[in-house]
Amino acid sequence: MFSPPGVDAKSYFSLHFLTPGDGEAVTETATTDEGWPRGWKDRMSWALELELSMRGAGFTWSSADVRHTRSTWRPSIKDRTRSILVHVLPILLVSWAVIRDIYSLYLAHQEPFDDLPIGLQLLLTAALGAFLMSAFSLGHSTFAIMLAPLAPHPLSYFPPLYTARVWELKSVRDFWSYGWHRLFSRLFLVYGVWPGEWLERRLTGKSNEEDADIGKVLGGFVSSAFVHSFAAHTVMGGWHGAFGEAWFFAGNGVAVVVEEGVRMAVVRSRRRKKTGNEKNDMGLERWYDGVVGRVWWVSVLLYTGRNFARGWVRAGLVREMAGL
Structure with missing residues (x-):
């Protein structure tokens, strides 16, 4: 047997020729996007796979667009x-x-x-x-x-x-990272996350090796806000009332930045009170952290989500969903 040029053989055979048991994990090991299809037949097959599979663009080779690990499986x-x-x-x-x-x-x-x-x-x-x-x-x-x-x-x-249960989520960031789907993550990565990181580094003088988390978060949410607002504009036939989705995603982006700042401040405070050693993270969690986190993310989603609901009502989508 052979694998396409530039494609890791172990990954290719595990995806194309082996039949794991129901629910058994299959791990991809390819690390590049080389080996794309050649010829009309291969391109047609590849395009069909990309359209029908939930695994994201380029999944057959390496890209993990809609998951956080390289593990996948065939659910029974x-x-x-x-x-x-x-x-x-x-x-x-x-x-x-x-x-x-x-x-x-x-x-x-x-x-x-x-x-x-x-x-x-x-x-x-x-x-x-x-x-x-x-x-x-x-x-x-x-x-x-x-x-x-x-x-x-x-x-x-x-x-x-969804890669986490709702009751396991403890922050707004957890919800959008693990509690919601990642079907459009490649789009938001290319048109939001990367430009946001670039802009933060330009404004702050950070090097490429340093994290640009604020730009990453806000860039991703701004790109999502644009996509959803444009979709609402298409449904409503104009921009009037189409900005509810934009305010929803922008508000959640700000909430992620705020909660991360609060988390870091709380961790620093607990480190100082515990041992005076900034590097000691043992025993910093409190029993109420999860409760506070859950109340916080649910409150943010519901309050900002009113912007989303308002737009759906104006567009007539709620009426169609109600079947009236």
Whole structure:
């Protein structure tokens, strides 16, 4: 057997010829993007794989666009079916019922979103978020089931859509890094993260070896804000009311920067109080850190998410989701 030129043989064979057991991890070891397809047939096959697979652009060789590690696996049909029946559909139906009730009782009579009581605004925002997350998961699991018989073809291998449980998240950064999908991460990396890092280094004089975390975070969220606002502009037929998504993502970007600054300040304070040694990080966590972190990220998502919900109401998407 042979692998394409420039492609790590172990990685290629593990993805193309081996059939792991259900849920068994397969580790990619290729580290470059060399070995791209040559010829019309190869290009057509590659393009189809990129369109249908959730694993991201260039996944067949090395790019890990939608996951944080090089590990991937072929989820079993039984596992995905159970996920749909036990987790996804109940959340989808409950959130849809909440959306439908709020719309039929209030918004169907042309009452503006901002005139709703704050409790209903937050409830509708939470329901829309839960509906969106479960809808993504339903599509992801359905495609995993449909493509499972193609194994050992790469199309049958899927990473998890969300890489952490909601209750495991302790910050806004955790949510966007592990609690949300990474389907557009390559776009935001190239058009947001890298320019943001470059700009921070230009303004602060940092070297290329130094972290530019503020520029990285804000750049990624600004690019996401533009993409979502442009999509809202397309749906609404104009820019009026299309900036809700922009404010949502911009607000979350600022929240990530703020929480990181607070975290670093708290860690420094605890180090000094504990031993006076700035390098000793043992025993710095407190029992209430997780509680504070969870309350913080949920509050930020719900409060800023009202901008997102407002835009969906104006665009008529909530009415369509409610089926009214």
